[in-house]
Amino acid sequence: MPLWLDLLIRVVAVVAGFLVVPLVVGQMEHKVMAHMQGRLGPMYAGAFHGWAQLVADGLKFVQKENITPRDADKRVFHLAPVVALFPYLIVLLAVPLGPGGLVAQRLDIGLFFVLAVLGVGVVAVLMSAWASANKYSLLGGLRGAAQLLGYELPLVLSAASVAMAAGTLSLPGIVEAWRPWWLLWQAPAALVFFVSGLAEIRRPPFDMPIADSELVFGYMTEYTGLRFAFFLLAEYVGIVVIAALTTVLFLGGWHGPAADQLGWLWTLVKVFAVAFVVIWLRVSYPRLREDQLQRLCWLVLVPVALGQLILTAAVKVAL
Amino acid sequence: MSEHPGRRTPGKGLVDGLAVTLKTMTRRSGTQQYPDVEPDLPPRSRGVIALLEENCTVCMLCARECPDWCIYIDSHKEEVVVPGAARARQRNVLDRFDIDFSLCMYCGICIEVCPFDALHWTPEFEYAETDVLDLLHDKNRLGDWMQTVPPPPAHDVLGEPSKEETTAARKAAGPGAATPAKVARPAASARPAAARPGAPAAAARPPAQVRPATAGGLQATPSPATPATPASPPTPATPATPPTPASPPTPPSPPSPASPASPASPASDAGPVEESGAPTVPPPASASPSGAQPTIDAPKAPVAEAKQAAAEQPLAAAPDQPAAQPYGGEQPGTGTRGPGEPDEGTER
Numbered sequence: 001m002p003l004w005l006d007l008l009i010r011v012v013a014v015v016a017g018f019l020v021v022p023l024v025v026g027q028m029e030h031k032v033m034a035h036m037q038g039r040l041g042p043m044y045a046g047a048f049h050g051w052a053q054l055v056a057d058g059l060k061f062v063q064k065e066n067i068t069p070r071d072a073d074k075r076v077f078h079l080a081p082v083v084a085l086f087p088y089l090i091v092l093l094a095v096p097l098g099p100g101g102l103v104a105q106r107l108d109i110g111l112f113f114v115l116a117v118l119g120v121g122v123v124a125v126l127m128s129a130w131a132s133a134n135k136y137s138l139l140g141g142l143r144g145a146a147q148l149l150g151y152e153l154p155l156v157l158s159a160a161s162v163a164m165a166a167g168t169l170s171l172p173g174i175v176e177a178w179r180p181w182w183l184l185w186q187a188p189a190a191l192v193f194f195v196s197g198l199a200e201i202r203r204p205p206f207d208m209p210i211a212d213s214e215l216v217f218g219y220m221t222e223y224t225g226l227r228f229a230f231f232l233l234a235e236y237v238g239i240v241v242i243a244a245l246t247t248v249l250f251l252g253g254w255h256g257p258a259a260d261q262l263g264w265l266w267t268l269v270k271v272f273a274v275a276f277v278v279i280w281l282r283v284s285y286p287r288l289r290e291d292q293l294q295r296l297c298w299l300v301l302v303p304v305a306l307g308q309l310i311l312t313a314a315v316k317v318a319l
Numbered sequence: 320m321s322e323h324p325g326r327r328t329p330g331k332g333l334v335d336g337l338a339v340t341l342k343t344m345t346r347r348s349g350t351q352q353y354p355d356v357e358p359d360l361p362p363r364s365r366g367v368i369a370l371l372e373e374n375c376t377v378c379m380l381c382a383r384e385c386p387d388w389c390i391y392i393d394s395h396k397e398e399v400v401v402p403g404a405a406r407a408r409q410r411n412v413l414d415r416f417d418i419d420f421s422l423c424m425y426c427g428i429c430i431e432v433c434p435f436d437a438l439h440w441t442p443e444f445e446y447a448e449t450d451v452l453d454l455l456h457d458k459n460r461l462g463d464w465m466q467t468v469p470p471p472p473a474h475d476v477l478g479e480p481s482k483e484e485t486t487a488a489r490k491a492a493g494p495g496a497a498t499p500a501k502v503a504r505p506a507a508s509a510r511p512a513a514a515r516p517g518a519p520a521a522a523a524r525p526p527a528q529v530r531p532a533t534a535g536g537l538q539a540t541p542s543p544a545t546p547a548t549p550a551s552p553p554t555p556a557t558p559a560t561p562p563t564p565a566s567p568p569t570p571p572s573p574p575s576p577a578s579p580a581s582p583a584s585p586a587s588d589a590g591p592v593e594e595s596g597a598p599t600v601p602p603p604a605s606a607s608p609s610g611a612q613p614t615i616d617a618p619k620a621p622v623a624e625a626k627q628a629a630a631e632q633p634l635a636a637a638p639d640q641p642a643a644q645p646y647g648g649e650q651p652g653t654g655t656r657g658p659g660e661p662d663e664g665t666e667r
């Protein structure tokens with residue numbers, strides 16, 4: 001197989017997954033949230049239980065007028081949605097789907113790469129917030145910056161614990177080294193990683209930067225049409241990315257019965273299960289206040305992550 | 320985090336919240352998919368008012384009772400020449416019957432008040448309009464709603480029989496007969512029963528005793544309606560009237576004022592007269608109608624019984640009519656009033 005064809009297949013597969021899986025998660029969010037609230041959710045678009053609702057939403061967003069505020073910093077304003085969306089696409093490149101090199105790009109420093117690229121998200125938040133020339137946007141953006149910078153630390157620390165346990169930074173390598181008892185061993189790290197991942201993608205209950213009831217959607221206030229749709233898509237892709245990373249790092253990725261043949265299916269099942277939990281938490285919990293948010297990060301998650309590091313090191317040395 | 324004093328285990332609230340949402344997700348949602356699935360409306364739903372034009376006599380009761388005056392009726396009189404009749408009859412013809420549903424408050428008073436069942440509720444509710452003026456439904460549109468009127472719901476098995484049924488049954492059986500309705504009124508019999516023990520002789524017709532109040536009350540009301548059924552009352556009335564003339568002799572013991580006091584005799588005089596001929600003259604509204612009616616036998620017999628009871632045991636009658644007790648009965652009062660009244664008196 002020539003190199004360019006191999007490359008093309010991988011890129012097309014990742015882009016297809018990038019476009020399809022977030023929509024499935026978004027539809028799942030619509031339905032799960034509706035039924036958790038005693039509703040039915042979308043029922044009309046696509047004729048069968050509203051399966052095409054997000055497609056219809058996308059079509060609607062495309063038709064909307066693209067408004068840029070007069071005082072906005074236009075180039076930055078236009079660039080921000082792309083910056084918000086693109087890192088997640090890059091992250092998906094490095095996430096292994098199944099055994100035997102079923103991954104778009106096998107990186108030796110995959111974990112490092114993924115965490116670094118995820119950190120770009122804060123730049124998009126600050127860009128959109130500042131360029132909107134709107135005080136709500138700015139407030140939301142500053143909250144978002146504080147939140148993202150703060151939660152980056154427990155995220156990295158808990159991921160480092162797994163990397164230490166596996167002895168490698170390669171994501172497929174981590175999955176190969178994973179053993180079921182790690183579920184118990186790495187449980188605190190998994191919890192910390194998941195919670196700080198939620199905060200990284202600014203999902204409820206960590207949606208203080210967006211806070212539509214007080215900040216009118218924060219840094220997204222001034223966006224309309226397709227650019228706003230990019231932000232929404234970024235949110236759903238964010239769910240997929242965080243669920244995929246949690247799966248790969250802590251839930252054993254493709255491990256499961258008949259992993260050699262059905263490894264990709266196990267990965268997808270676990271990703272969707274984690275995505276369900278993300279939605280479930282959104283429905284169940286109210287938004288954290290800004291001080292509670294920071295307190296949870298610095299006084300709970302960071303100490304737990306550090307303790308997990310010590311525990312991992314101790315067990316590693318003992319073995 | 321959870322420093323709430325009342326909470327024992329930290330994180331219990333978080334788990335409870337998750338449990339609530341998960342439990343709700345597994346339950347069926349209560350959403351009604353209205354435009355696709357018709358709503359399951361309860362019986363007697365008030366959607367829109369239908370008009371059965373044939374039943375309307377333009378009596379204007381609905382228009383007058385409507386609290387917000389949203390019924391508009393126009394009509395004219397029409398002469399109908401009946402071949403056998405002496406002169407042409409007049410009847411009302413409905414020209415216009417509009418209900419303005421932008422004013423209607425769906426109280427249903429018009430439907431309640433219509434004596435001829437010309438108005439009906441239907442559960443249809445999909446008649447919203449973009450122009451408020453279109454909410455004025457004319458008689459054709461109101462008539463179209465008639466197709467959607469549901470059959471009346473079945474009568475409650477445990478409820479007492481409807482007034483129409485009991486009246487019809489009584490008329491079919493003839494006056495004084497023991498209809499199921501009469502027998503099945505222990506509450507009504509209980510009250511006069513206090514006065515009754517002293518009159519075992521009169522108790523020969525227990526169902527008739529039960530009747531006095533109810534029969535008197537009922538017959539007082541349908542008295543204008545009795546001309547409508549001239550066939551049944553006269554025939555039973557004739558055998559029934561003899562007891563009433565007999566009644567003045569039966570109470571010889573009570574003071575003489577009693578016998579004239581019971582205007583039964585004048586009533587019985589009047590009764591046959593009215594039976595024979597002209598019910599056209601409406602009897603005076605107060606108390607006399609029941610006495611003047613051809614069907615008066617039922618009230619009258621109890622009158623006699625009550626008088627007997629009062630004569631034999633004045634004290635026994637006391638709980639029933641404390642006001643009349645010093646007089647040893649109802650005589651003075653009934654003398655001035657009509658024969659319908661003593662029934663009321665014994666009843667109370």
